[in-house]
Amino acid sequence: MLEIKNLCYQVEGESGQELGILNDVSLSIADNKLVVITGPNGGGKTTLAKAIMGLVPPTAGSICWNGTDITHMSITQRAQLGVSYGFQQPPRFKGLRVKDLLALAAGSEKLTREEGCQYLTRVGLCAADYIDREVDASLSGGEVKRIEIATILARRSGLMIFDEPEAGIDLWSFARLTETFKAIHQRREATLLIISHQERIIDLADEIVMISDGKVAKQGPKDEIFPQILANTVAGCSYMSEGRN
Numbered sequence: 001m002l003e004i005k006n007l008c009y010q011v012e013g014e015s016g017q018e019l020g021i022l023n024d025v026s027l028s029i030a031d032n033k034l035v036v037i038t039g040p041n042g043g044g045k046t047t048l049a050k051a052i053m054g055l056v057p058p059t060a061g062s063i064c065w066n067g068t069d070i071t072h073m074s075i076t077q078r079a080q081l082g083v084s085y086g087f088q089q090p091p092r093f094k095g096l097r098v099k100d101l102l103a104l105a106a107g108s109e110k111l112t113r114e115e116g117c118q119y120l121t122r123v124g125l126c127a128a129d130y131i132d133r134e135v136d137a138s139l140s141g142g143e144v145k146r147i148e149i150a151t152i153l154a155r156r157s158g159l160m161i162f163d164e165p166e167a168g169i170d171l172w173s174f175a176r177l178t179e180t181f182k183a184i185h186q187r188r189e190a191t192l193l194i195i196s197h198q199e200r201i202i203d204l205a206d207e208i209v210m211i212s213d214g215k216v217a218k219q220g221p222k223d224e225i226f227p228q229i230l231a232n233t234v235a236g237c238s239y240m241s242e243g244r245n
């Protein structure tokens with residue numbers, strides 16, 4: 001179970017004033033649920049994901065994963081406890097090949113070529129074309145995004161956080177990726193926390209959390225929250241106007 005209590009993240013603004021990026025966020029996510037976090041641009045979704053992974057230090061509140069308080073743990077410690085995060089904009093690693101990155105993620109130098117290829121197939125990549133490629137600037141945005149998602153699948157973590165997995169991904173690969181999320185969820189392999197603006201991903205959710213202005217603006221079962229979001233966006237975009245931008 002992931003339990004976030006009263007989480008805050010404040011930074012100093014340009015004129016020295018306190019700027020609340022996360023303002024008292026509390027969430028409980030039961031094991032093996034698929035939860036979609038959505039909401040307006042600049043609302044605080046990525047910051048929340050980064051705080052869970054340890055990339056952003058909360059200024060107040062706590063984060064517990066499976067009963068362990070991870071609030072002040074390092075990224076490595078969190079990763080060892082089974083937390084993983086796929087960046088909204090993944091980094092590239094010049095000199096590192098896709099097969100090596102997958103082996104590193106899997107924590108096994110013995111990851112076979114076939115296993116590596118299977119992870120690539122699950123994100124809609126033609127494995128033979130990519131397994132020996134370098135994870136460098138020669139890869140397109142959508143390719144590097146899918147390779148990063150494959151590394152998270154290879155890690156087989158208990159908590160997988162994906163930050164806008166749809167970003168830059170073509171329609172065909174997106175359909176494949178959606179099936180992969182669905183399969184992980186159906187097999188109850190992991191808790192999935194997916195930040196997304198995409199209807200087809202939101203539709204997979206057990207629960208939806210809407211983050212706006214650094215706060216939980218709505219939270220509940222998909223069947224309850226999704227119609228509200230759709231109604232709001234159709235009726236003059238109040239979902240967007242509630243945001244920071």
Ligand SMILES: Nc1ncnc2c1ncn2[C@@H]1O[C@H](COP(=O)(O)OP(=O)(O)OP(=O)(O)O)[C@@H](O)[C@H]1O
Pocket residue numbers: 011019021039040041042043044045046047048088244
């Ligand atoms: N270190 C920082 N200093 C100042 N502002 C910050 C900092 N980190 C984040 N922000 C601001 O906090 C807000 C939330 O950013 P965040 O990246 O979490 O939004 P988001 O909900 O993921 O948006 P998007 O949908 O566009 O990805 C934004 O307005 C961003 O500019």
Ligand SMILES: [Mg+2]
Pocket residue numbers: 045046047088163
């Ligand atoms: Mg973001």
